[in-house]
Amino acid sequence: MADSGDGVNSTSSGKEPRSTLTDGPVTDPASNMKDSKSGALKKSSRYRSRSLSASSTDSYSSGSSSDEDDVSPREKIQKTEKGFTDFCVRNINQNAFGRREIEIAEQEMPGIMALRKRASDDKPLKNAKIVGCTHINAQTAVLIETLVELGAQVRWAACNIYSTQNEVAAALAYAGYPVFAWRGETEEDFWWCIDKCVAAENWQPNMILDDGGDATHLMLKKYNAMFKMIQGIVEESVTGVHRLYQLSKAGKLSVPAMNVNDSVTKTKFDNLYSCRESIIDSLKRSTDIMFGGKQVVICGYGEVGKGCCQALKGLGCIVYITEIDPICALQASMDGFRVVKLNEVIRNIDIVITATGNKNVVTREHMDKMKNGCVVCNMGHSNTEIDVNSLRTPDLTWEKVRSQVDHVIWPDGKRIILLAEGRLVNLSCSSIPSFVVSITAATQALALIELFNAPPGRYKSDVYLLPKKMDEYVASLHLPTFDAHLTELTDEQAKYMGLNKAGPFKPNYYRY
Numbered sequence: 001m002a003d004s005g006d007g008v009n010s011t012s013s014g015k016e017p018r019s020t021l022t023d024g025p026v027t028d029p030a031s032n033m034k035d036s037k038s039g040a041l042k043k044s045s046r047y048r049s050r051s052l053s054a055s056s057t058d059s060y061s062s063g064s065s066s067d068e069d070d071v072s073p074r075e076k077i078q079k080t081e082k083g084f085t086d087f088c089v090r091n092i093n094q095n096a097f098g099r100r101e102i103e104i105a106e107q108e109m110p111g112i113m114a115l116r117k118r119a120s121d122d123k124p125l126k127n128a129k130i131v132g133c134t135h136i137n138a139q140t141a142v143l144i145e146t147l148v149e150l151g152a153q154v155r156w157a158a159c160n161i162y163s164t165q166n167e168v169a170a171a172l173a174y175a176g177y178p179v180f181a182w183r184g185e186t187e188e189d190f191w192w193c194i195d196k197c198v199a200a201e202n203w204q205p206n207m208i209l210d211d212g213g214d215a216t217h218l219m220l221k222k223y224n225a226m227f228k229m230i231q232g233i234v235e236e237s238v239t240g241v242h243r244l245y246q247l248s249k250a251g252k253l254s255v256p257a258m259n260v261n262d263s264v265t266k267t268k269f270d271n272l273y274s275c276r277e278s279i280i281d282s283l284k285r286s287t288d289i290m291f292g293g294k295q296v297v298i299c300g301y302g303e304v305g306k307g308c309c310q311a312l313k314g315l316g317c318i319v320y321i322t323e324i325d326p327i328c329a330l331q332a333s334m335d336g337f338r339v340v341k342l343n344e345v346i347r348n349i350d351i352v353i354t355a356t357g358n359k360n361v362v363t364r365e366h367m368d369k370m371k372n373g374c375v376v377c378n379m380g381h382s383n384t385e386i387d388v389n390s391l392r393t394p395d396l397t398w399e400k401v402r403s404q405v406d407h408v409i410w411p412d413g414k415r416i417i418l419l420a421e422g423r424l425v426n427l428s429c430s431s432i433p434s435f436v437v438s439i440t441a442a443t444q445a446l447a448l449i450e451l452f453n454a455p456p457g458r459y460k461s462d463v464y465l466l467p468k469k470m471d472e473y474v475a476s477l478h479l480p481t482f483d484a485h486l487t488e489l490t491d492e493q494a495k496y497m498g499l500n501k502a503g504p505f506k507p508n509y510y511r512y
């Protein structure tokens with residue numbers, strides 16, 4: 001996203017940002033409210049910030065006057081034409097622009113829109129009272145409005161202090177939803193906003209939709225009695241899911257939770273297909289590079305690496321792979337890529353991309369050997385894949401040439417082009433296709449419906465994956481876009497395969 005390095009995607013601890021929330025443990029909300037500093041804790045990137053589009057961050061909200069930005073939305077008295085005041089956004093007058101952004105997103109989110117249409121009569125979320133804490137942008141607005149259409153009442157806060165599209169938040173508030181979010185919240189604002197969503201008059205939430213675990217954390221810590229009344233938590237981020245598993249292990253999770261992050265429909269589409277598109281976009285936008293004939297090394301041939309390789313090979317790059325895992329190395333070989341050690345090729349490489357989820361994959365030693373003009377970037381979750389800190393030495397000069405683009409210059413004049421200071425390059429320099437967000441949003445909505453409607457006893461106080469049949473349903477919601485026609489099993493075939501004709505079609509251990 002073209003947010004000009006304001007820190008949306010930086011991660012202070014260098015751990016998982018993604019979509020996600022804070023990298024480190026969440027600071028206790030109560031103490032945050034007292035001791036808030038500059039919001040540095042929230043300067044982590046999150047995968048879900050993937051749903052921000054560059055155009056949206058560059059657009060209207062970021063163009064709002066600085067005078068206006070100087071006044072905290074908490075100090076403003078705002079109301080809609082209908083007299084609605086239960087919200088706190090930057091500027092309610094931006095609502096029309098936000099509405100247009102939401103309508104554009106709806107066009108590219110066929111799955112969640114189809115779900116909205118199919119289930120709007122049944123209202124499967126009637127009586128659901130959802131506390132939501134996600135990025136607030138055009139795509140998540142489509143999810144929020146779908147949940148309401150399906151019968152839910154919602155109160156919503158942002159899971160990241162930088163990622164809110166102010167005009168979208170205004171459009172949601174204008175439509176009458178209690179939304180508490182603006183771009184550039186302080187750490188204290190951040191917790192205040194979530195608090196406003198949890199604790200309100202005549203409001204006992206019964207579901208949580210979290211992206212990073214912060215709403216869950218606040219409720220668990222500060223409103224424990226309320227937390228015990230929750231029927232289910234749906235969590236999207238790696239970090240939030242990790243915390244839920246920790247809570248469960250410690251016996252502190254008193255409600256069932258769905259791990260949406262590890263749904264097949266999310267992992268495959270987010271990691272492989274989305275990265276396949278966004279790697280090219282990120283590199284083009286930041287460097288204007290021509291790909292044909294360029295030598296590229298991709299570290300890691302997992303889902304993300306495979307997506308990057310496909311895209312770059314398609315544009316005529318000569319692609320090398322590094323891998324630690326012989327299975328992935330064999331896959332890369334069979335796909336026609338040379339598997340090498342980084343040191344073997346590094347002197348001739350034009351572009352280095354890390355996609356391992358590991359640390360120090362590209363070291364100072366490697367960067368010392370790179371040729372002039374080599375582009376270095378990271379697609380993995382953590383900003384530790386490239387040892388960027390090792391470049392902060394007195395002998396090297398840093399020159400910011402564009403937003404998210406630094407030239408690091410050696411004493412002999414050699415320069416490498418470092419993108420997004422080693423943070424996720426696609427989240428920092430590109431946009432995420434709404435279509436991919438549609439898949440995740442549909443998965444989240446179904447997880448809420450499943451937990452909310454499950455008969456007592458189906459789910460215990462533990463962390464679950466969405467049933468495979470629902471993953472299949474999410475996929476099926478997106479097929480009409482492609483006019484894809486599924487073959488139906490005959491009775492004979494179903495019997496032969498031991499399958500139900502309506503699915504699920506694969507065992508849980510199937511890898512796709």
Ligand SMILES: NC(=O)c1ccc[n+]([C@@H]2O[C@H](COP(=O)([O-])OP(=O)(O)OC[C@H]3O[C@@H](n4cnc5c(N)ncnc54)[C@H](O)[C@@H]3O)[C@@H](O)[C@H]2O)c1
Nearest residue numbers: 271300302303304322323324325328356357358379380381
């Ligand atoms: N940029 C994005 O939009 C985006 C989207 C999804 C996931 N991710 C992140 O990208 C990373 C990769 O995700 P994935 O789904 O491909 O994971 P994965 O586990 O499928 O693939 C990672 C691969 O890296 C290999 N690897 C580990 N250490 C290595 C090393 N030192 N050198 C070479 N190879 C090494 C592993 O063997 C594995 O095959 C993760 O950190 C994930 O969170 C990013």
